[in-house]
Amino acid sequence: MKRALWILVVLSIPFFSAQAQEASKILDTYRRNFTIASLDVKIQILQDAASGKNAADMGPLYEQALEFVTDNGSLMASDARFNQLAAIAAQQIGVVKYTASKGGLWKLFQIDSDTQTLQNAAIALGVVGAGDPDTIANLNHYVDTQNNLFAGGKQPDMIVLTACMQALGSLGDPSSFPILFSAMNVGYPDKITAVAKDALLSIKGDFQALLTGVIKDRPLSEKRLALQMALDSDKLTSDQKAQVSQFALDISLHSSAADAAAKDGFRDMRFTAARALGDRAWAPAASLLVEHLDTTIGEFDKGLVDTNHLLDAIGELGATGTHDAAVRLTQYLVLINSYTEKGKAYDEKVVTSILNALGALGDKVAFDDLMYTQYLNYPTGVKKAARAALDKLKW
Helix, strand or coil, X not given: CHHHHHHHHHHHHHHHHHHHHHHHHHHHHHHHHHHHCCHHHHHHHHHHHHHCCCHHHCHHHHHHHHHHHHHCHHHCCCCHHHHHHHHHHHHHHXXXXXXXXXXXXXXXXXXXXXXXXXXXXXXXXXXXXXXCHHHHHHHHHHHHHHHHHHXXXXXXXXXXXXXXXXXXXXXXXXXXXXXXXXXXXXXXXHHHHHHHHHHXXXXXXXXXXXXXXXXXXXXXXHHHHXXXXXXXXXXXXXXXXXXXXXXXXXXHHHCCCCCHHHHHHHHHHHHHHHHHHHHCCCHHHHHHHHHXXXXXXXXXXXXXXXXXXXXXXXXXXXXXXXXHHHHHHHHHHHHHHHHHXXXXXXXXXXXHHHHHHHHHHCCHHHHHHHHXXXXXXXXXXXXXXXXXXXXXXXX
């Protein structure tokens, strides 16, 4: 059996060798004819090569056509045949996956503006550019530039832009994630936005890390959208969403804001992140939620936020179930008790919220001050809440 197989292999070698020689001869003939042909005949040669039985071997011919077009780039605007030639060559390079033509395809973006040509070139780059840093960087830069132009009120070529975003999705490089995320949120028409989202979801890599990267490095508007995307995503677990929220809370607490609008934006992101952490009773974020409470108290005292935000901050910290939370909430109770002793009014809802949180925490660090609260000039409801909290302390 092995001997028969060996004989078959040996007998097949001349056959495949003959096929390769024939394909090489046909390619050489096409290339020679292309060199001497008129522009109209060059187009016909490409069309014939693409439809022939050896079409898969015609990559060098299509690259030759690209070189001819780019060498005569100054004529493309005045003679549509150059664009036709370039469009055919670009399309066929993608069809036969001729990776050697990556550079030639990108040159078309530098010398041409024809929609069909650049669309075909982008589609082909999405096939032949896999793993090539230059191709990926070039497409990233193109899409990023179009995003910025659109944000500035200018209209990009949506057909070419769509093809470039689809190419980035096909290439799947993580470096494209923030670019596509921006495209998804810059305000393009719904169909373009959907293309950007599909491409973004095709990116390879850790989805949590990719979103965290947007929160870290991109503009504030995109930071907030990335956080919301994380919370809405079915690709992340609840713990992963908490980790993204913790990172977003850290960023929002420690980022400087140059104007009131930016301050409001970071504040809103802070509230969203803290709410997500409270909902998940995320203990690792306790220290950040202490800082969030401190910041919210300051904003409440200045009239920048309402009571509900302060109540949320108290509850979110209490939900962590940590000793640090009990210590900070006890300190807050001490402060309010001191105000009450001096006859300074304080919101009853806030006091009750602190007492309820301390009761839920059950940490004995609050014992002395819960006891003392009962002797101050608080309404009956507050004193009952203090008593209830005392009864829940663990010893």
